[in-house]
């Protein structure tokens with residue numbers, strides 16, 4: 001069993017980097033770390049791992065908690081979903097709003113706190129974990145628009161975003177009747193829609209009579225369909241992101257990691273396409289495959305011919321090869337990119 005005091009002292013001087021400990025983002029995050037040559041060995045059941053080749057310690061946390069740790073500055077860097085950052089941000093704002101309503105802080109102090117936001121800054125989009133946080137209702141039920149759900153029961157794990165969403169919906173509906181000067185003023189206490197916090201299997205809530213509608217994540221839509229639900233609005237579109245605290249302990253190391261991860265993402269997204277073509281057709285070929293910046297062109301040992309090397313997005317590769325072939329490119333080769341740096 002590891003000794004916690006020794007772990008504590010071995011964290012000294014290390015950049016703390018939070019990684020989702022389970023769930024949808026876990027494996028993709030570990031793949032990124034491997035690609036960025038962040039080497040570590042995680043002891044069984046231990047949520048802290050020291051990186052062998054860099055002054056970094058990885059902290060394995062639930063994706064939902066990562067914005068809190070990074071936002072409060074206890075952890076320098078983190079991988080989580082944009083939805084989780086938004087949920088944390090909405091929670092922080094709700095807290096200050098409640099404190100202002102109760103007179104604990106002044107309206108000016110609330111503005112200052114809100115200006116600081118959640119304390120998390122987005123470093124880069126990681127290009128995986130794409131999903132949408134959607135308002136869903138039973139397919140054959142009586143609700144068809146989000147406004148139909150005002151005053152009803154909503155099941156969700158995203159309580160702050162759901163409150164914010166229904167607060168502005170209620171405000172919109174009420175604005176037609178009365179004008180309130182204080183936008184979204186006390187929505188934590190005055191919300192008519194009941195937000196019920198659920199920690200998982202949210203899609204079962206309607207069938208079980210716990211909720212009239214839910215706010216939950218959708219990717220393929222399979223879970224939603226299987227539960228007999230349909231989407232009626234999108235609250236947030238999300239993907240996995242790298243976040244940093246406002247004042248990371250080692251900004252240079254944060255930049256180094258960001259650069260390495262950026263390189264891994266580019267390498268995953270692109271392949272290297274090489275072909276030979278007549279110099280007279282080069283301009284047309286460059287229009288078909290312009291590359292990230294520009295193609296690399298070298299003269300071939302044959303009069304009037306050049307060899308071209310260009311980065312092509314994997315998802316566009318097949319039609320680009322067809323087009324190149326059509327205009328007279330020969331010996332087209334496609335090579336995987338193992339890593340890259342801008």
Ligand SMILES: Nc1ncnc2c1ncn2[C@@H]1O[C@H](COP(=O)(O)OP(=O)(O)OP(=O)(O)O)[C@@H](O)[C@H]1O
Pocket residue numbers: 022023024025062063064080081082083084129130131157199200217218219220238239240
């Ligand atoms: N179906 C999905 N497709 C893509 N990304 C998803 C999907 N579901 C969740 N995510 C992303 O992964 C993040 C973590 O969700 P996940 O359900 O894996 O959490 P978890 O840590 O396992 O928690 P839980 O115990 O609630 O399942 C979400 O905030 C979202 O950004």
Ligand SMILES: O=P(O)(O)OC[C@H]1O[C@H](OP(=O)(O)OP(=O)(O)O)[C@H](O)[C@@H]1O
Pocket residue numbers: 023024200201202203216217218219220221222223224
């Ligand atoms: O649209 P789909 O591709 O079906 O994905 C959506 C499901 O994925 C997430 O849950 P997850 O499976 O991570 O488990 P959870 O319900 O326990 O959170 C989300 O909460 C949905 O239930």
